[in-house]
Amino acid sequence: MKKSCLGNIVLLLFSIIITLIVAEYIFRWMLFGNAKAFNFLREPSYYSNYIRHVPEDFYDDDYWKLNYIFKKKRYKNEDPHPLLGWIINFNKKTLVHNDSNKVGNKRPVLLYGNSFAMCVYQSKCFQDILNEDNDFAKEYYLLNYGVGAYGVDQIYLLMNETVDKYNKPFVVFSLLTTDMDRCMLSVRDAQKPYFVETDSGLQLQGVPINQPSSEYFRKNRPKIRSYLYNKFRNSVLNPFKKDEIREKDYIEKIKSINKLILDKAFERLRKSEIDFVVLLFHPLHHDKSEWRSLFLIDYFDANNVPYIYDLELVEKDTTFSTYEPDHYAIHGNGHPTTHLNALISNEIKRYILDVDYRKVLLARNKERKKITTSQVEYYKCLIMNSPEWLEKVKSKALEKGISLDSMILLDAEYMVSIKQEEEETR
Numbered sequence: 434m435k436k437s438c439l440g441n442i443v444l445l446l447f448s449i450i451i452t453l454i455v456a457e458y459i460f461r462w463m464l465f466g467n468a469k470a471f472n473f474l475r476e477p478s479y480y481s482n483y484i485r486h487v488p489e490d491f492y493d494d495d496y497w498k499l500n501y502i503f504k505k506k507r508y509k510n511e512d513p514h515p516l517l518g519w520i521i522n523f524n525k526k527t528l529v530h531n532d533s534n535k536v537g538n539k540r541p542v543l544l545y546g547n548s549f550a551m552c553v554y555q556s557k558c559f560q561d562i563l564n565e566d567n568d569f570a571k572e573y574y575l576l577n578y579g580v581g582a583y584g585v586d587q588i589y590l591l592m593n594e595t596v597d598k599y600n601k602p603f604v605v606f607s608l609l610t611t612d613m614d615r616c617m618l619s620v621r622d623a624q625k626p627y628f629v630e631t632d633s634g635l636q637l638q639g640v641p642i643n644q645p646s647s648e649y650f651r652k653n654r655p656k657i658r659s660y661l662y663n664k665f666r667n668s669v670l671n672p673f674k675k676d677e678i679r680e681k682d683y684i685e686k687i688k689s690i691n692k693l694i695l696d697k698a699f700e701r702l703r704k705s706e707i708d709f710v711v712l713l714f715h716p717l718h719h720d721k722s723e724w725r726s727l728f729l730i731d732y733f734d735a736n737n738v739p740y741i742y743d744l745e746l747v748e749k750d751t752t753f754s755t756y757e758p759d760h761y762a763i764h765g766n767g768h769p770t771t772h773l774n775a776l777i778s779n780e781i782k783r784y785i786l787d788v789d790y791r792k793v794l795l796a797r798n799k800e801r802k803k804i805t806t807s808q809v810e811y812y813k814c815l816i817m818n819s820p821e822w823l824e825k826v827k828s829k830a831l832e833k834g835i836s837l838d839s840m841i842l843l844d845a846e847y848m849v850s851i852k853q854e855e856e857e858t859r
Contacts, residue, residue: 553766563782578595584613624644625639
């Protein structure tokens with residue numbers, strides 16, 4: 434009787450395993466076949482082991498590999514740049530900008546960044562605005578080195594390779610806050626370079642890039658064992674899909690690798706005695722207190738890095754009687770409108786032409802630096818140890834749609850600033 438029961442259990446388990454294997458292969462046929470009826474299943478986030486994060490998820494290499502496989506209109510990088518991956522508007526071999534012959538005797542202003550710097554077709558771009566401006570164009574000419582989908586790593590690498598190709602350039606080093614996330618990837622729309630952190634510092638990986646996209650994606654398939662299991666794991670039916678520890682660890686890795694890259698970027702500029710300013714883009718659908726912006730602004734303040742912050746320009750803008758996001762961000766893709774590009778261009782022009790204004794921006798950094806880490810930590814502890822205060826902070830975090838940690842930090846910094854104002858008025 435016992436042997437018969439044991440045999441039935443073994444047979445049941447064997448049947449379940451075979452059924453799951455068959456189901457997996459059928460599911461893969463549905464995913465990677467040509468049947469249009471299964472297009473609704475072809476969403477990369479269903480199967481990659483990405484990290485959920487508000488307001489911007491952390492997608493991994495597998496996500497972008499699946500994105501390439503599932504997309505009908507793929508970005509075909511069949512002739513990649515060996516260092517940068519993909520390029521636009523400059524020579525592949527020399528990296529000299531296509532418009533460099535227009536500089537003449539003027540001082541070149543080199544703008545680096547991603548698609549927010551490069552601009553999209555719906556808006557008038559920075560080079561068009563500034564190079565048509567009489568005051569700016571008397572002595573300066575802007576060359577736009579922005580490349581769509583670049584991360585901070587690629588922005589730095591391109592800058593590092595090109596600043597010496599121009600006589601006494603002025604650099605505008607721009608980045609979108611989420612460009613930091615891209616430094617964690619070895620592939621996005623196409624294969625890309627990336628840095629890893631070692632005991633001796635940063636080490637560049639993934640180069641030279643010499644495979645066409647079609648070959649790279651064919652040879653480097655997603656590292657997914659079971660698409661069927663991943664579909665369940667990522668679904669709303671899984672109550673354990675949120676991994677806060679993994680999320681926090683990932684954020685710390687993003688901060689660490691980007692700090693090292695930015696250190697190298699600004700060390701390079703300062704060592705070569707190149708004038709520069711940072712242009713920080715903030716997605717309008719992200720809260721102002723979102724951790725990426727807080728981290729970057731704190732970094733700039735601590736390292737005396739001058740910066741222009743597009744969100745501050747939006748807040749100061751008096752052009753419209755009421756605030757409408759569509760005035761500043763293009764509906765559907767979030768890129769800056771012509772109006773916001775004009776505000777930013779005016780700020781860039783003012784910073785370059787007015788030496789005294791540069792001191793104003795650096796003074797802003799020094800004012801913020803007065804908020805020391807020890808003071809902030811003191812108030813963070815007070816908040817954490819006061820149940821009533823903590824509940825209020827939790828409510829504000831929920832209302833703003835940000836993490837509790839970010840809201841505690843904001844409240845602590847606010848308390849420090851209030852105390853400083855009280856001391857200054859005594």
